[in-house]
Amino acid sequence: MNIVELHPANIGLKGAIKVPGDKSISHRAIMFGAIANGITIVRNFLQGADCRSTIECFRKLGVKIEESIDEIKIYGNGFDGLKEPVDILDVGNSGTTTRLILGLLAGRPFHTVIIGDESIAKRPMHRVTLPLQEMGAIIQGRNHGNYTPLSIVGGQLNPIKYEMPVASAQVKSALLLAALQIDGETTIIEPVSTRDHTERMIKQFGGKINIEQHVIKITGKQKLHGAKINVPGDISSAAFFMVAAALIENSNVVLENVGLNPTRIGVIEVLKEMGADIHIHENNDQTEPVGDITVKTSQLKGIEIGGDLIPRLIDELPIIALLATQAEGTTIIKNAEELKVKETNRIDTVVKELKTLGADIEATNDGMIIKGKVQLHGGHVHSHGDHRIGMMLSIASLISKDAVHLEGTDAINVSYPTFFEDLNQLLTNK
Numbered sequence: 239m240n241i242v243e244l245h246p247a248n249i250g251l252k253g254a255i256k257v258p259g260d261k262s263i264s265h266r267a268i269m270f271g272a273i274a275n276g277i278t279i280v281r282n283f284l285q286g287a288d289c290r291s292t293i294e295c296f297r298k299l300g301v302k303i304e305e306s307i308d309e310i311k312i313y314g315n316g317f318d319g320l321k322e323p324v325d326i327l328d329v330g331n332s333g334t335t336t337r338l339i340l341g342l343l344a345g346r347p348f349h350t351v352i353i354g355d356e357s358i359a360k361r362p363m364h365r366v367t368l369p370l371q372e373m374g375a376i377i378q379g380r381n382h383g384n385y386t387p388l389s390i391v392g393g394q395l396n397p398i399k400y401e402m403p404v405a406s407a408q409v410k411s412a413l414l415l416a417a418l419q420i421d422g423e424t425t426i427i428e429p430v431s432t433r434d435h436t437e438r439m440i441k442q443f444g445g446k447i448n449i450e451q452h453v454i455k456i457t458g459k460q461k462l463h464g465a466k467i468n469v470p471g472d473i474s475s476a477a478f479f480m481v482a483a484a485l486i487e488n489s490n491v492v493l494e495n496v497g498l499n500p501t502r503i504g505v506i507e508v509l510k511e512m513g514a515d516i517h518i519h520e521n522n523d524q525t526e527p528v529g530d531i532t533v534k535t536s537q538l539k540g541i542e543i544g545g546d547l548i549p550r551l552i553d554e555l556p557i558i559a560l561l562a563t564q565a566e567g568t569t570i571i572k573n574a575e576e577l578k579v580k581e582t583n584r585i586d587t588v589v590k591e592l593k594t595l596g597a598d599i600e601a602t603n604d605g606m607i608i609k610g611k612v613q614l615h616g617g618h619v620h621s622h623g624d625h626r627i628g629m630m631l632s633i634a635s636l637i638s639k640d641a642v643h644l645e646g647t648d649a650i651n652v653s654y655p656t657f658f659e660d661l662n663q664l665l666t667n668k
């Protein structure tokens with residue numbers, strides 16, 4: 239496992255960068271391109287390991303996908319264009335690929351086997367396999383279909399009315415991808431709003447979907463046509479530099495062309511409530527809203543984070559935990575038990591690694607309690623193979639007193655392969 243020695247920043251972060259494309263939207267652009275009729279062109283696609291896994295899975299399903307430096311071209315032939323793969327589909331580290339592809343394959347009349355890495359093998363799949371089985375798909379796997387390896391034989395599905403027990407955009411999207419193949423209307427009820435990229439994309443590809451509050455209705459067998467997708471920058475990646483700029487003296491950072499979908503901007507709301515010097519400049523209102531985010535060095539105070547806000551910042555909670563170590567007072571993160579079933583148990587890994595650096599942080603059943611402001615010291619820390627933990631600890635090293643030895647930085651390739659290049663650029667700008 240690779241170990242990198244990281245040093246405290248002795249200057250502020252300065253300048254403007256464009257973070258890479260949004261991971262959630264990049265996955266969906268490939269999937270919708272594959273099931274639509276005609277050509278789909280995707281610009282600013284995230285070339286991270288997770289989205290690469292999605293491309294390779296769809297190639298194995300018989301979809302022609304061409305790649306050049308600045309765009310991806312997908313030749314869609316509708317749902318019927320997908321063919322029984324002769325090989326196993328490997329989803330790598332990607333929960334989004336696993337769950338969404340299961341929804342799509344639930345309606346395909348052929349057999350597929352899905353595997354992933356060690357982390358994927360621990361992530362619960364019943365949340366999608368149970369409702370998909372209720373719709374009529376045949377799914378088998380470890381622990382009665384809860385864990386990979388999974389095998390699925392899809393076919394004719396029945397529409398259902400499904401009240402989701404967990405707030406999860408992946409579950410919602412899997413069910414929508416299944417529902418798109420059914421003659422009849424499927425109803426999905428979310429407990430709390432989650433990211434709505436799938437719903438937006440259905441419309442962008444020419445489909446119809448009815449959304450009223452938390453009730454989503456969709457009729458299948460619609461004709462989707464190819465589209466042009468400009469993927470906005472990923473706010474989940476931008477969050478690391480938003481926090482770094484707020485915490486490091488003499489910083490002034492602009493993150494350009496970041497996706498500002500209202501279901502994703504919880505981290506901006508938290509930064510504002512904690513007192514950060516942050517400004518948003520919305521550029522336009524496309525299918526997905528985008529804009530520039532400016533963050534300067536800030537004085538912060540602890541707050542309580544929970545309830546409906548959680549799904550809107552779920553992936554940002556590791557970096558928000560670091561932010562809280564530098565805020566005056568106590569920050570309480572609650573209702574975030576979903577953190578336990580991410581690439582790692584992110585309550586445990588965040589608490590363990592930040593404690594190693596001297597933070598005052600305790601795990602609770604559904605989140606964390608963090609007391610600040612505490613000067614972090616150096617130490618030997620580990621990403622545990624989790625990209626977001628790796629990036630959070632890299633930012634922590636910038637505000638630590640002594641060197642930090644970070645093990646497992648390669649995990650960062652999952653969502654942000656150019657993370658260290660971008661960080662170095664912000665550190666060298668005057």
Ligand SMILES: O=C(O)C1=C[C@@H](OP(=O)(O)O)[C@@H](O)[C@H](O)C1
Pocket residue numbers: 261262263334405406407408409411433552553576
């Ligand atoms: O739909 C998506 O693209 C995602 C949904 C979230 O997962 P859940 O649906 O499990 O909350 C998020 O954590 C993940 O990084 C991406």
Ligand SMILES: C=C(OP(=O)(O)O)C(=O)O
Pocket residue numbers: 261288331332333334335553580581626653
């Ligand atoms: C949880 C994440 O992704 P996924 O579920 O797709 O593995 C993430 O990117 O933080």
